[in-house]
Amino acid sequence: MKNKSLSNIFKGDKVIWMVFFFLCIISIIEVYSASSSLSYTGGNYWSPIIYHCSILVVGIALMVVVLNIKCRYFKLITPIVLGMSILMLIWVLVAGQSTNGASRWISFAGIQFQPSELGKGALVLAIAQILSAMQTEHGADRKAFKYIMWLSGGIILLILGENLSTAMLIGLTVVLMMFVGRVPFNQLGRLIGFIVLLGVFVLSMVMLVGDDKKAEDELSAKQNLTEQTVAAQQEESPGFIGKILHRADTWKARVKKFFSNEYVAPKDYDLDKDAQVAHANIAIASSDVVGKGPGNSNERDFLSQAFSDFIYAIIIEEGGIEGAI
Incomplete structure (x- = not known):
């Protein structure tokens, strides 16, 4: 009877639901891992993970409503x-x-x-x-x-x-x-x-x-x-x-940066201008293929968006190639 009632609530493809819940669990682990040090320093240990779980609960509730x-x-x-x-x-x-x-x-x-x-x-x-x-x-x-x-x-x-x-x-x-x-x-x-x-x-x-x-120049000036x-x-x-054409400058800068093979020595790297990218690269490079293990990231303390925009770098640092895949 219990399984029947659950089937009525979680309608649709069961495999998709299983994959979805698996990804939710992974996201909870990674968000907690990526934010734990900063949370500890700030004295608010559970705030990021509680917020993340709240968003997941609201999302699941909305999915169930939409399915019905x-x-x-x-x-x-x-x-x-x-x-x-x-x-x-x-x-x-x-x-x-x-x-x-x-x-x-x-x-x-x-x-x-x-x-x-x-x-x-x-x-x-x-x-x-x-x-x-x-x-x-x-x-x-x-x-x-x-x-x-x-x-x-x-x-x-x-x-x-x-x-x-x-x-x-x-x-x-x-x-x-x-x-x-x-x-x-x-x-x-x-x-x-x-x-x-x-x-x-x-x-x-x-x-x-x-x-x-x-x-x-505009990016540097904005800071x-x-x-x-x-x-x-x-x-x-x-x-x-x-308004239509003003993004062309940004697009060109991103294209050139993506295809640039110019080597920049660590001592010449501008950490004030490209701190996020630099620390994300350090996180990936220091993973040593196999990763440092969950909760052992060092770069989460230097990436201000470690548990949101740059969480993939933290996943690679802790999980290595397997975590990335």
């Missing part, structure tokens, strides 16, 4: 959520709040959030319904491809200027959904070819237009800005075209 909502209600709400997403994405493009050089945030009723997150969910729901409604014996109707392209193209273009990585992930998700939804291979092939050509063109334009030196200076800079509007 009938599909017809999703069909009703999708057009509303999709319309809201498009309006918010236009809003953030025109009047978004800037964080680290990217205007991705808007505030509503005192809550700050990224509209791209809402747009991702709405787009996945809409594409799933298109593919479901237009299935035939031989796969998806050829017209489904056109509808998906118009819908996803508009949303991805609105996100692209401010959040390139999110736009790329959404694009990949759309292609995979069409593959699973049995969209004809010749249509998918042409789309992939177009994406490759577009990627080459965009990369060429970024390398041609972007100023990587300017991006590096010394006062609140008044930041507020004054945010009041300066670069205009609509400027």
Whole structure:
């Protein structure tokens, strides 16, 4: 009877649920390990792990609620959520709040959030319904491809200027959904070819237009800005075209840094400018393949985002190659 009641609560694929709970357990261990020293120093031992577990509990509760909502209600709400997403994405493009050089945030009723997150969910729901409604014996109707392209193209273009990585992930998700939804291979092939050509063109334009030196200077300057200076800079509007192209400098700097093979001696490394990257590299290099073991990280004391943005470096330091995999 107990197993039956659990099955009614945790509906869906049992293997996916097992993988999900396994990853939750791993995340709890790693977050506690990555934050333990800083928590001990601050005297608040349990704060990071309690916060993390609270987020997991809320997430699991929301997953159970969503799983028990009938599909017809999703069909009703999708057009509303999709319309809201498009309006918010236009809003953030025109009047978004800037964080680290990217205007991705808007505030509503005192809550700050990224509209791209809402747009991702709405787009996945809409594409799933298109593919479901237009299935035939031989796969998806050829017209489904056109509808998906118009819908996803508009949303991805609105996100692209401010959040390139999110736009790329959404694009990949759309292609995979069409593959699973049995969209004809010749249509998918042409789309992939177009994406490759577009990627080459965009990369060429970024390398041609972007100023990587300017991006590096701005990054260094931000560390010394006062609140008044930041507020004054945010009041300066670069205009609509400027909002679209202003990330080119950052993109070019990242591309050049990724492909750079220039050796920098430890004594010449600028720890004030690249402290996070430096300590993340130290964590990885000092793992000695097999890792130092859970709870034995040294670099967690030097990485300010050790239990969030840079937790992967801590996982490698403690778990080695096996932990990374």
